[in-house]
Amino acid sequence: MNALQSDSIKVFVVAPAMLCWGLERLVQTAHPRFELTGTSATLAQAQQILERSPADVLLLDMDGGYGVDMLAELHLPPQLRLVLLTSSQDQAMLDRAVVCGARGVVRKSDPPAALLKALEKVHEGELWIDRSAAGRIFMEMARQNAAHANDPERLKIASLTARERQTIVAIASDAAAPGKVIASRLCISEHTLRNHLSSIYGKLGLQNRLDLYAYATRHSLNKAA
CATH class of the missing domain: 1.10.10.10 (Winged helix-like DNA-binding domain superfamily/Winged helix DNA-binding domain)
Known part of the structure; x- marks a missing residue:
């Protein structure tokens, strides 16, 4: 792989081999806007690699057995944004995932261009979530912040x-x-x-x-x- 360009968005992918293969090629089609810094089949392995090779966005296949409790316990570098890829229809669970730190949620049924757009927007500091979910999530975050302030x-x-x-x-x-x-x-x-x-x-x-x-x-x- 060529040296990463300083203005590219560095993406690390965590997904099973077959899905990882497809995501890797999708990211590569958007070069030089995006650069793939690495891939891993497990999140534990990814965290070890990311300590040596930092990335801007971590794209995680959430259908690989990663629950919301696991997301809450993640200790990611402050600059690393988390985007979830999922086929789940459990909106409450996905809302909790955002509350726990995910910056974007992309459905596997979405077009590839939507995933690239999500990676870009999340890297820029925005949230990539359904409009219908935004209100619920912000209300929950406000409730939690109020509870913490009164603790x-x-x-x-x-x-x-x-x-x-x-x-x-x-x-x-x-x-x-x-x-x-x-x-x-x-x-x-x-x-x-x-x-x-x-x-x-x-x-x-x-x-x-x-x-x-x-x-x-x-x-x-x-x-x-």
Whole structure:
């Protein structure tokens, strides 16, 4: 494959072999507007490849056993847009997929030109969804945002500083480590560590490191952002 042009839209395809073959040729027909950076039969394999070879758009065959819960747990690079290809008629499921991060949904019954248009529009920052679905999706996203805004625990967590979050990750990743060891890993003094912990306990309503470990695990604060 020739070197990718800087202004082309870089597409990575995840689909079974036969479908992947057809999608690869479709993308190639639209060169130089589009460039295929790679293909994979599984999403797990794709994520490993994408770490080495970034793309702009990830085209995923959702009919390959990928559910909405899986989409919610995906950790894709911020610049990578997700477009789903599907034959599903479950509109509620597809709505949830968009709420969980998909930027576009294309039906397998749509003409090939529609897929290329979807890839282009999603790359430009737009959503590619049925007009009838847009209202429902925006209402659901607004409802979720309102629920999050009113969640007292989220408000507490939002009050943490970046350094306090780093401290929580260090504590949660090795709860049994002495304070001296934790402080060394954070490149701070034990006194500073105690000050951080005191502030964290106050903001989260906790009493000790055991409480902090349980809280961090429960609210997924035990991993670096």
